[in-house]
Amino acid sequence: MKKHTLSVMVENEPGVLSRVSGLFSGRGFNIYSLNVAPTLEKGVSLMTIVAEGDDQIIEQIVKQLRKLVPTIKVKDLTEMKSVEREMVLIKVNAEDSKRAEILRIVDIFRCKVVDVSVDELTIEVTGDQGKIGALTSLLTRFGIKEIARTGNVALQRSMQIDL
Amino acid sequence: MKLTGAQILLKCLEKEGVDVMFGFPGGAVIDIYDEIPKSSVEHILARHEQGAIHAADGYARATGQVGVCLVTSGPGATNTVTGIATAYMDSIPVVILTGQVPRALIGNDAFQEVDIVGITRPCTKHNYLVQDIEELAVTVKQAFYLARSGRPGPVLVDLPKDVMQQIGEFHYPETVEMRSYNPTQKPHVGQIRKVMKLLKKAKRPLIYSGGGVITSGSHEELTWLARNLRMPVTSTLMGLGAFPGDDELFLGMLGMHGTFAANMAVNNCDLLLAVGARFDDRVTGKVDTFAPKATIIHIDVDPTSIQKNVSVHVPLVADCKSALAALKVESEASLDDHDWKEDHREWVDQVQAWGKEHPLTYKDDDVVIKPQYVVEKIYEITKGDAIIATEVGQNQMWAAQFYKYTKPNTLLTSGGLGTMGFGFPAAMGAQRAFRDKLVIDIAGDGSIQMCIQEMMTVVCNKLPVKIVILNNGYLGMVRQWQELFYDKNYCETCLDAQPDFVKLAEAYGAVGFRVTEKKDVESTLREAFAVDKPVIVDIRVAREENVYPMVPAGASLTEMLLV
Numbered sequence: 001m002k003k004h005t006l007s008v009m010v011e012n013e014p015g016v017l018s019r020v021s022g023l024f025s026g027r028g029f030n031i032y033s034l035n036v037a038p039t040l041e042k043g044v045s046l047m048t049i050v051a052e053g054d055d056q057i058i059e060q061i062v063k064q065l066r067k068l069v070p071t072i073k074v075k076d077l078t079e080m081k082s083v084e085r086e087m088v089l090i091k092v093n094a095e096d097s098k099r100a101e102i103l104r105i106v107d108i109f110r111c112k113v114v115d116v117s118v119d120e121l122t123i124e125v126t127g128d129q130g131k132i133g134a135l136t137s138l139l140t141r142f143g144i145k146e147i148a149r150t151g152n153v154a155l156q157r158s159m160q161i162d163l
Numbered sequence: 164m165k166l167t168g169a170q171i172l173l174k175c176l177e178k179e180g181v182d183v184m185f186g187f188p189g190g191a192v193i194d195i196y197d198e199i200p201k202s203s204v205e206h207i208l209a210r211h212e213q214g215a216i217h218a219a220d221g222y223a224r225a226t227g228q229v230g231v232c233l234v235t236s237g238p239g240a241t242n243t244v245t246g247i248a249t250a251y252m253d254s255i256p257v258v259i260l261t262g263q264v265p266r267a268l269i270g271n272d273a274f275q276e277v278d279i280v281g282i283t284r285p286c287t288k289h290n291y292l293v294q295d296i297e298e299l300a301v302t303v304k305q306a307f308y309l310a311r312s313g314r315p316g317p318v319l320v321d322l323p324k325d326v327m328q329q330i331g332e333f334h335y336p337e338t339v340e341m342r343s344y345n346p347t348q349k350p351h352v353g354q355i356r357k358v359m360k361l362l363k364k365a366k367r368p369l370i371y372s373g374g375g376v377i378t379s380g381s382h383e384e385l386t387w388l389a390r391n392l393r394m395p396v397t398s399t400l401m402g403l404g405a406f407p408g409d410d411e412l413f414l415g416m417l418g419m420h421g422t423f424a425a426n427m428a429v430n431n432c433d434l435l436l437a438v439g440a441r442f443d444d445r446v447t448g449k450v451d452t453f454a455p456k457a458t459i460i461h462i463d464v465d466p467t468s469i470q471k472n473v474s475v476h477v478p479l480v481a482d483c484k485s486a487l488a489a490l491k492v493e494s495e496a497s498l499d500d501h502d503w504k505e506d507h508r509e510w511v512d513q514v515q516a517w518g519k520e521h522p523l524t525y526k527d528d529d530v531v532i533k534p535q536y537v538v539e540k541i542y543e544i545t546k547g548d549a550i551i552a553t554e555v556g557q558n559q560m561w562a563a564q565f566y567k568y569t570k571p572n573t574l575l576t577s578g579g580l581g582t583m584g585f586g587f588p589a590a591m592g593a594q595r596a597f598r599d600k601l602v603i604d605i606a607g608d609g610s611i612q613m614c615i616q617e618m619m620t621v622v623c624n625k626l627p628v629k630i631v632i633l634n635n636g637y638l639g640m641v642r643q644w645q646e647l648f649y650d651k652n653y654c655e656t657c658l659d660a661q662p663d664f665v666k667l668a669e670a671y672g673a674v675g676f677r678v679t680e681k682k683d684v685e686s687t688l689r690e691a692f693a694v695d696k697p698v699i700v701d702i703r704v705a706r707e708e709n710v711y712p713m714v715p716a717g718a719s720l721t722e723m724l725l726v
Contacts, residue, residue: 011343014292019284026285056470063467069289069309072343 003032004058004078005050005154011070012038012045019068020047029053029061033086033151044072048153081157087126087150089114090136093143094121102142109135120145168296168327169194172260173202175303178335181231183207183222183595184260185215189235190275191262194327207595207624210616212239214588216246217614219257221589224575225550226596227380229256229310236262237275240321241282245582247317248286252579253401254378256315258306259283263292265325280321288316293323296331308339313346314465315378346464350481350489357477358436358460359493363501365434365458367510368394371417371446374401374578375439375463375483377571382406384487385438392494393507395514397425399440400563401578408567409547414514415523418446419714420560423521426712426720428514429454437461439483442472443579444716452719462486523564524726525708532681534558534633534704538565540685541603541631544692549601550575552590554610555583556640558633560710562605584613587630591617594626601629601692608634608701609658618671621697629691630699632664635706643709647724664701673697 010016017036024031032050039046051061058076065074077084094102099121106113106123109131115122125135129152136144166174172195176184183205188196199206209215212234219230234243240261250257264273280292289309291302299322306318362368376385382405389396389412396406397417406413415422417429429435435457440446447453450473459475461468462483469478479486497503525535538561541549547567552575553559559576568574575593577585590604604611611632621628638656645653665675674694678687684702691698712723 014294015280015284018281022284056474060467060471067465067467069341069344 001052001054002078003050003052004076005048005082005084005152006062006065007075007077007154007156008047008049008065008071009039009073010045010047010068011072012043013070016045016070019070020049020065023064023068024051024061027060027064029057033149035151035153048151050152075156077154077156081160082154083157084128084152084154085126086129086132086152087124088132088136089148090123090125090139090144091146092121092123092139093119093145095119098142102139105135105138111135164333165330166333167194167198168299168322168329168331169198171296171299171331171333172303172322172327173198173204174333175300175335176204176231177202179229179303179307181229184231184233185209185218185222185592186233187212187215187235187239189239189262191236191264191324192233192322192327194324195233195260195262195322206233207620209588210619211614212242213246213584214591214614214617214620216243216257216259217249217585217588218592218595218617219259220246220250220255220585221552221575221592222596223250223255223257223592224589225572225593227572229258229307230592231258231260233260234262235275236264236279237277239275240279241277244282244286247283247319249577249580249582249585250317251286251288253374253577254315255317256310257317258310259317259319261319261321263321263323266294266323267325269323279319283319286317287319290319290321292321293326296326296329299326299331300333300335304336305339305341309344347466347480348464348482348485350462350479350486354477354479355486355489355493358479358490361434361458361460361477362392362436362494363497366506367432368392368434368436368507369428369432369457370394370396370406371399371429371435371437371440372396372402372405373399373438373440376402376405379439379464379483380571381439381484381487382571384484384491387491388487388494391498392503393511394436395428395511397421397428399443399446399578400576402440403563403574404568404571407569409569411515412511414518416563418720419448419716420564420710420712421714421720422518422523423712423723423725424514424518426714426723427517430456430721432457435459437475438487439463441468444472447473448714448718448720448722452721521712521725525711526726528681528705530681531705532678532684532702534561534635534708535565536681537631537633537684537702537704538562538605540688541605542566544685544688545601545603549573549603550590550593550597552576552586552593552602552604554586554604554606555581556607556610556638557643557708557710558605558607558610558639560640561633583610587611587628588614588617590628591621591626594621594628595624598626603629603631603692606630606632607639608632608636608661609638612662615667618668618673618697622672626697627695628697630697631688632699632701633704634664634701635704635708636661637706640710642707646707646709647713648715664699668697668699673699676700678702
């Protein structure tokens with residue numbers, strides 16, 4: 001079982017999200033995250049779907065997505081060089097005694113503090129799964145009160161070489 | 164020209180060449196019904212929306228054209244869902260027009276409102292809610308195009324009542340432009356050559372032909388290839404009729420109730436050419452042991468069918484017709500220098516020997532009427548020149564096994580979904596398409612009661628469908644499973660309380676016959692088939708007859724229970 005990031009370009013028409021999500025639930029595929037928003041092209045939306053499965057299942061998912069009538073293009077970004085990012089908002093316990101340490105971590109990870117109160121900080125972080133995983137595990141010991149994640153967004157790299 | 168939505172809809176149907184639709188009116192579609200008398204499109208009033216959708220489906224299966232069904236919102240729409248799923252599983256082109264409450268009321272739980280687009284999303288090829296009269300003509304055009312192109316299927320168009328009342332300009336688009344939908348048609352040349360190479364190398368090739376051969380109209384290409392390259396053919400239930408059932412190279416159906424020869428051939432072939440078939444679990448049995456010695460080539464227009472259940476060696480995404488035609492062209496040149504007949508002689512002899520070793524058979528009886536005997540008689544009397552519809556269960560399997568289909572589009576059966584109640588209304592749709600043909604529904608006493616109300620439709624529309632009930636007083640297929648795998652616990656499968664089918668036929672104004680003795684089977688069938696009216700023939704058959712061969716669910720194809 002491996003996570004694959006799929007970039008799915010669709011006609012931005014009513015029900016298209018439901019067609020995609022229904023495909024996953026109806027066929028028993030696992031969806032890890034899904035992000036969707038309009039592109040610059042009129043009437044076209046881009047979905048970034050992270051799905052889990054073995055090769056045969058991922059192949060079926062890609063084909064089934066292509067088969068949906070409003071689907072324009074499907075790319076499995078895991079099979080090519082791509083940039084993947086997720087944005088996460090984390091509200092963490094931050095009493096006076098812990099605050100300095102948390103701010104140091106924020107600094108190291110190059111994140112931003114976007115809200116602050118007497119005993120909490122809200123941190124905005126952008127990065128790939130590795131960075132976000134590392135940050136959340138570091139912050140866990142302070143007590144993460146809430147977390148909101150966008151799910152991955154991704155684009156194929158223009159040059160398919162290792163940078 | 165300014166027209167109402169309802170007028171535009173009917174103009175679109177005329178442009179699409181629709182001559183008949185099956186439907187049932189209601190509040191949300193009165194505006195459409197108001198225009199029907201002024202249109203060239205005939206409407207046949209079913210007695211239940213399920214009957215209407217199955218009839219449209221039967222019409223499509225028999226003609227290869229798109230079937231059309233018109234129903235109202237809410238319950239009218241939901242009653243078509245079983246029929247839509249039936250058409251979807253078997254890739255049948257149907258356009259379903261459903262009424263919807265006026266746009267302002269959508270989402271308000273209005274009277275007879277249901278989100279039919281949401282409900283049918285997973286069982287249609289695509290569906291639409293028409294939001295404005297400006298979109299209407301384009302949507303209908305797309306719906307027909309989607310229904311019949313690529314891998315065909317049902318397409319639903321939901322029509323709010325006030326859109327049908329809106330006034331707009333009518334332009335019917337000449338062509339369809341959809342950047343997101345381009346079904347692959349032509350086969351990849353490299354793959355065709357690769358297949359040809361494999362065919363030449365194969366010593367024990369087998370064609371596994373499915374419904375896609377019929378849908379794409381490639382039965383002639385298939386037959387040519389099989390005969391000239393001397394390759395035996397086995398068929399799925401959906402594919403019966405694509406290759407002549409009386410040909411010496413035909414092995415019969417494969418799978419759970421397939422023939423000994425077909426299943427043995429699958430198990431021993433060194434090359435399996437799957438055409439327009441989808442490796443359904445009823446066909447493969449245990450997947451791991453399916454065609455273990457074969458290089459598998461899979462031709463299908465739908466890429467999702469390929470590598471879904473069985474991993475194949477050579478995928479070939481294309482419309483079956485163009486793929487088989489390309490193979491024909493490639494192989495024509497080889498006929499002179501490659502002795503196909505000699506190459507496959509041993510193999511053909513072997514599969515034919517299997518056929519003789521365990522032919523399709525049953526223990527006949529002098530007194531009790533065996534259901535298989537009835538189907539054989541139907542075949543004899545009609546000489547195979549009839550359209551046969553079936554219900555679902557034992558009747559369906561016997562109809563598949565003991566009637567030889569020699570032409571495509573002559574067996575109408577719910578293969579994928581297995582919908583009881585399908586056969587009779589489907590026969591009605593086929594009879595409307597071919598008024599002069601003999602159309603027979605081979606039914607069971609359970610299934611026939613699921614859409615029996617359409618008796619009124621066939622009587623008043625003078626559609627002389629013949630229903631032959633193989634009446635065993637059981638839900639026979641479930642009873643068979645209970646007998647074989649559930650210690651004969653015949654829970655809720657005994658239907659010995661049943662209507663008098665003869666009187667029932669008469670009550671509707673049709674003709675009824677009952678046969679209780681074997682000697683009367685043939686004469687009564689002949690008499691029934693000669694009547695120019697709808698007929699029910701109630702034949703009391705052996706109650707606990709089983710369908711054999713049978714591969715238990717999940718077992719390998721070679722683990723057949725034989726007679």
